[in-house]
Amino acid sequence: MWYFTQDERYAKKAREVLLAWASTQTEFSGRESMLDLGDYALQVVGGADILRSTWPGWTEADTAIVKKYFKDVLMPASNPYGDSSYGAANKGALALTALGLMAIYNDDIEALDKVVYQARTLAHIGLRNSNDIGMLGDYLRDQGHSYGQLKSLTMLAEALWSQGIDIYSDFDNRLLAAGEYFARVNELVPTTALPFGTTDRYYLTDVTNRGWNGANGGNIALNQIYDAYVLRKGLQAPFIAQRRLWMPVDGTSFMFLKDSDTSKATPPPVLPIPSTTSxxxxxxxxxxxxxxxASMATYANGKWTVQGAGNDIFWGAQDACHFTYKAITGNAAIIAKVESVQNTNPAAVAGVMMRTSLETGAPRALMAVANNGLAKQSMPKLAVYGGTNYGTKAFNIASSTPSYWVKLERIGNIITGYVSPDGTNWAATDVGRIDAPVPETIYVGLVVASASWGTQNNSTFSNVQITGGDGGAPSVIPAAPAMLLASPGDGAVPLRWQASFGAASYTVKRSAFSGGPTTTIASGVTGSSYTDKSVINGTTYYYTVTATNAAGTSDNSPADSATPQHPMVNLATGGAANDSANNAANARSAFDQNSGTEWFHPGVSGWLQYDLGHTERVQRYTVTSANDRDPRDPKDWQFQGSTDGSTWATLDTQSNQVFATRLKLKTYTIASPGSYRYYRLNITANNGDSTFTDLAEIGLFASKPQ
Structure with missing residues (x-):
C-alpha cells in the first residue's frame, strides 16, 4: 500500500509489524512450517524489500534486523528436515520458494546458488518433477495442490529472473508446458493423463476436479507464466490466454498484469545430470x-537374464540378493525395463540397485518390480517425508502394462528412484541421500531376490542403460509417443509430446480431418515440441507424431487437434452499462473484466446492455457464469445489436445453455456480424431459480489489429 499510495503511514505500519516479529520471534516450528512460509514468502520478503528499496525511513539497522530474523528463524523453518530433505512436490516447492526469496533479500549468494541447483536437479520437488507434456508431480492429486506446486515454482522462477537467472528456459520451457497443461485441463479440454506422481504417491489416473476455479482460476501463476513466455520470449500460451479471458483481477493478481516486459536474464550452466548408454x-x-x-547373469539379443536367490532386500536391514554390477565414479544412473520376474513367490523382485560398498548390509538404494505387480523401493537414508510411498515403500503400477521401467540416479550425495510405464515418463517416487563421507565410487547394477531360501529368481531385463556403458546393444524401434497435445495459437499450433525411449528424432504429421490421410510437416525434430506455423486461423488441424531411430519408425502417437485463432480484444471498456432494472452500477459488474464481481438480477429474465460510444463490429461474445448457484445461470437468450439504443437486431439466439462449472466462460460466434454502437444480452429464462438470475461477465470481442 505504501508503494502504490506513497502514504507514509503504510510504510511506518509495515515497518512496525516486520520489526516486531523480527525482534521477538525466536522459533517458527511445526512439521509443515514450510507451507506457511512458502505461501507468504512473497508478502513478507517482498514487503521488506519494497521498504528497503523505496522508503527513505527504512534504515540499514532495520535491514540487519530483518536479515538476522530470516537467517536464524525463518530459513531453518523453511526446511526443518535439513539440506535436501524436502517434502514432495508442492511442499518442497514451497520450501524452495521461501528459501530463495529470503536468500535474495539477505544477499546470501551461497544459499541462493543452492536453491537454484536444487530447483533444477531435485526430481521430487523442482522443475524435474514433471514430464515432457507438462504434468507436475501433484497434477493427479487434486487441482488445489496442482496449482500450489505450479505457483511456487513460478514464483521462484520469477524471483530468480529478477536476479538475472533464467530457469524458465530449462527443460524446453518446462514451466510454460506446466502452465498450459494446467490451463488446458481446467478449461475442460479433453486430455488423457499419463501415470505420474511423487514421493508421496504414484497416481495411475486423473480423478481430480477438473474445471477448478479456486485461487481465482490460478491467476497469479498463469499471469506470471504469460508474462515470462509470451511478453518476454515471444512464445505462445494459447490455453493460458483463453483462461485469462475470465480470470478475476483481484488485490494480489493485479500486480502481475503487464503490457510488456523487455527485461533479460541468462540461463544457468548446464546441469550435471548423468547420461546413460546401453x-x-x-x-x-x-x-x-x-x-x-550360485547365481549368474547373461546377455543376448538386447536382454539381460539375471538368475539369483536371496530371501529379502527390503525388510529392515536384510540384504540377501544377487547383484550384477559395475563400479562407477561420480554421478551415475541406471535404467532397465523389467520384462519378467520368473518365480512363483509373489514377493520375488527384480530391479536396479546402487550400493556404497560390496559389504553385506552396506547402505543401498533399490527400485524394483515385484512378482505381485507392486513397485518396491528402498533408500540408504530418506531425503523426503510423508505420503503413501514413504510409509509403505511399495505401490501399485499400471495393471495394463505387462512390464515396467525402473531407474536410479545419483547426483552428488542424492540418489533418486523412479518408475515409468514407457522409459521417458519418469516419476520420482523415492529419494535418499548418502551421508558423509560420500564415496566417490559406488556400485550400480541389476538386482534380483527370490524371497525364499534355495529357490532362484530368473528375471529378464531389456533396454538396460548405465553411465559408462559400452553402447553395444542393437537399436530397437521406439514406441510411439504416449501423448500428443496441440494448442490453438495465433497463426500457429504449438505441439508437445511425451518422448519415446531410444528415439533419435521425430516426424510431425498433419491431416485436414480426423482419421484422414496425413502430410509430413516436419521431420528430424530432435526435441519433444514443435510449433506448426503453416496454418490458417479458423481451420481445424489434426496431428500425430512418430519416433525414429536407426532401427525404424514407430507407430503414430495418439492424435490431437487444434483450431488456431487470431486473438480478439474485448471492446467492453470505456463505455456505459445498463440493465432492465435501470441499475447501471449493477450492470457495470458484468463488463468490468473481473469475474470476481457479478451482475445479480432480481428476476428470472432481464437484459444487460453496453453502449460502446461508437460503432464496432463485434464478431464474438462471451458469457461467464457467476460464482453462485447453477440455477441462476442464464439458459435462453438473444444477443442483439443496435445503432440507436431503440431498434434492436438479433445477432444470435441460444437456448438450453448449461455452465458446467462456476466461473465458466463460454464463447459464441456471431454468424453475420454488423457494426453497432449498443449490444444487449436479452435473457428470457434462467436454469430454474425462481427469484434471481446472475452472471459474472460479458465480453464483446472483435479482431485485434494486425
Missing part, C-alpha cells in the same frame, strides 16, 4: 546374505 558386457556378480544356489 551395456552388453562388463558386469560383475556378487551374492549377499548367503543367497544360494
Amino acid at each position: 551395456i552388453t558386457s562388463g558386469f560383475s556378480n556378487a551374492d549377499f546374505g548367503g543367497a544360494t544356489p
Whole structure:
C-alpha cells in the first residue's frame, strides 16, 4: 500500500509489524512450517524489500534486523528436515520458494546458488518433477495442490529472473508446458493423463476436479507464466490466454498484469545430470546374505537374464540378493525395463540397485518390480517425508502394462528412484541421500531376490542403460509417443509430446480431418515440441507424431487437434452499462473484466446492455457464469445489436445453455456480424431459480489489429 499510495503511514505500519516479529520471534516450528512460509514468502520478503528499496525511513539497522530474523528463524523453518530433505512436490516447492526469496533479500549468494541447483536437479520437488507434456508431480492429486506446486515454482522462477537467472528456459520451457497443461485441463479440454506422481504417491489416473476455479482460476501463476513466455520470449500460451479471458483481477493478481516486459536474464550452466548408454558386457556378480544356489547373469539379443536367490532386500536391514554390477565414479544412473520376474513367490523382485560398498548390509538404494505387480523401493537414508510411498515403500503400477521401467540416479550425495510405464515418463517416487563421507565410487547394477531360501529368481531385463556403458546393444524401434497435445495459437499450433525411449528424432504429421490421410510437416525434430506455423486461423488441424531411430519408425502417437485463432480484444471498456432494472452500477459488474464481481438480477429474465460510444463490429461474445448457484445461470437468450439504443437486431439466439462449472466462460460466434454502437444480452429464462438470475461477465470481442 505504501508503494502504490506513497502514504507514509503504510510504510511506518509495515515497518512496525516486520520489526516486531523480527525482534521477538525466536522459533517458527511445526512439521509443515514450510507451507506457511512458502505461501507468504512473497508478502513478507517482498514487503521488506519494497521498504528497503523505496522508503527513505527504512534504515540499514532495520535491514540487519530483518536479515538476522530470516537467517536464524525463518530459513531453518523453511526446511526443518535439513539440506535436501524436502517434502514432495508442492511442499518442497514451497520450501524452495521461501528459501530463495529470503536468500535474495539477505544477499546470501551461497544459499541462493543452492536453491537454484536444487530447483533444477531435485526430481521430487523442482522443475524435474514433471514430464515432457507438462504434468507436475501433484497434477493427479487434486487441482488445489496442482496449482500450489505450479505457483511456487513460478514464483521462484520469477524471483530468480529478477536476479538475472533464467530457469524458465530449462527443460524446453518446462514451466510454460506446466502452465498450459494446467490451463488446458481446467478449461475442460479433453486430455488423457499419463501415470505420474511423487514421493508421496504414484497416481495411475486423473480423478481430480477438473474445471477448478479456486485461487481465482490460478491467476497469479498463469499471469506470471504469460508474462515470462509470451511478453518476454515471444512464445505462445494459447490455453493460458483463453483462461485469462475470465480470470478475476483481484488485490494480489493485479500486480502481475503487464503490457510488456523487455527485461533479460541468462540461463544457468548446464546441469550435471548423468547420461546413460546401453551395456552388453562388463558386469560383475556378487551374492549377499548367503543367497544360494550360485547365481549368474547373461546377455543376448538386447536382454539381460539375471538368475539369483536371496530371501529379502527390503525388510529392515536384510540384504540377501544377487547383484550384477559395475563400479562407477561420480554421478551415475541406471535404467532397465523389467520384462519378467520368473518365480512363483509373489514377493520375488527384480530391479536396479546402487550400493556404497560390496559389504553385506552396506547402505543401498533399490527400485524394483515385484512378482505381485507392486513397485518396491528402498533408500540408504530418506531425503523426503510423508505420503503413501514413504510409509509403505511399495505401490501399485499400471495393471495394463505387462512390464515396467525402473531407474536410479545419483547426483552428488542424492540418489533418486523412479518408475515409468514407457522409459521417458519418469516419476520420482523415492529419494535418499548418502551421508558423509560420500564415496566417490559406488556400485550400480541389476538386482534380483527370490524371497525364499534355495529357490532362484530368473528375471529378464531389456533396454538396460548405465553411465559408462559400452553402447553395444542393437537399436530397437521406439514406441510411439504416449501423448500428443496441440494448442490453438495465433497463426500457429504449438505441439508437445511425451518422448519415446531410444528415439533419435521425430516426424510431425498433419491431416485436414480426423482419421484422414496425413502430410509430413516436419521431420528430424530432435526435441519433444514443435510449433506448426503453416496454418490458417479458423481451420481445424489434426496431428500425430512418430519416433525414429536407426532401427525404424514407430507407430503414430495418439492424435490431437487444434483450431488456431487470431486473438480478439474485448471492446467492453470505456463505455456505459445498463440493465432492465435501470441499475447501471449493477450492470457495470458484468463488463468490468473481473469475474470476481457479478451482475445479480432480481428476476428470472432481464437484459444487460453496453453502449460502446461508437460503432464496432463485434464478431464474438462471451458469457461467464457467476460464482453462485447453477440455477441462476442464464439458459435462453438473444444477443442483439443496435445503432440507436431503440431498434434492436438479433445477432444470435441460444437456448438450453448449461455452465458446467462456476466461473465458466463460454464463447459464441456471431454468424453475420454488423457494426453497432449498443449490444444487449436479452435473457428470457434462467436454469430454474425462481427469484434471481446472475452472471459474472460479458465480453464483446472483435479482431485485434494486425
